[in-house]
Amino acid sequence: MAVLRHIQSDEKFAILLHGSSSWLEALLIEQPSLKAVSVGRTTPSQASQRRTYGLTYGGIVEELMLRYGLLTLGFWVVWKLSGERPRAGAAWALIAGVAVLFGLGHLPAMAATIPLDMAITLRTVALNAVLGVFYGWLYWRRGLEAGMMAHAATHPGLWIGLAIG
Template sequence: MTHARGWPVAERWLAAATAAGLLSLLLVNVEALLPGAGRELRPLATVQPAALAALALLAGNRLAPTLGLGLPLLHALASGGPAREILLRQLRVAVPVGIVTAGLLLAWNARMVPELAAGEAGAAFAAVRIPLVTRLLYGGIVEEVLLRWGVLTGLLWLLWRAAGRPERPTPRQAWAAIAGAALLFGLGHLPLLALLVPDPAAWKAAAVVLANAAPGLAFGWLFWRLGLEAAILAHALAHLLAWIGGRLV
């Protein structure tokens, strides 16, 4: 049986995984950003991400099936379908994407992070420790729910609706939504850059936007072609390999 009261079982599992990712934020010492603050700041830091994730789940669950987007692996697991075949198909593409993205993360950490952490605000930000479990659950799952399941799906639905609701969105519409979601994620890091580096050079702003947007193009393509789980697998693998690589170099 694939449905319970409310959302289908697969969507309920996605919501549960998202909740786990949000709870993992409680392990991050965000109080290091504010001298004198205590651990009570941690629950407050989860409020905004939780609200946005709830909106993304609602939007994705409502709109994705209409657009041919979905959760093929979770639905197969819930219904007794060919989950193994779907997982292998997703992994064949997600693993290379995750490896390349991990390399980009390591290069970014080596080249840009020292510059961004040079000032007083940067030093405070550098003192924040993000455990591996948070990188995997929040970075790998929650960010994909926010950016792909929510934003990308919403953008594609708007483009599809504006085109007269054809049977399926066109590749051009899909790529516009993929690029739009990735670009919004990149632009969303500019306020943090401004906090860390007063009056940053144009090349630093461009680097921040591009470095955060580029992986989103690959993750968005994986979501479009193979399902949200493929994007989650690639994103989580990138964080895992980057974490391992950071301890070996």
């Protein structure tokens, strides 16, 4: 526990949020249709290709578009309008807004695999938004690379959680 004393409280929160969110998503996938989508009824080659795509697209492309693109634009607009760096409240509002867009952006992929109902829509948006807040916080406090690495690392965490559950 001596290591934890050297970690700031916001970092402890982020570590807890990141670790629990992948496991939470795996636990929430109880419906057979969602389990089939997440685990996939594919050949090993297709599953490997899908996982590679998930790591690279999610970890790189989504972070470039959302955090480096939209979040940076939001920070820039606040800076131009106020004449100073965005304060913590504005930063968190921007991070949350981009996180909701991140969650909404996952709906087309889900809709391509199963029909969306209210529960699946809320689950998809909410869980991805929670992760989006974490990635946004990392981008804000640690840089783009930290957000990319965390995003890419979320996928294997989810796969392990699904394999165990």
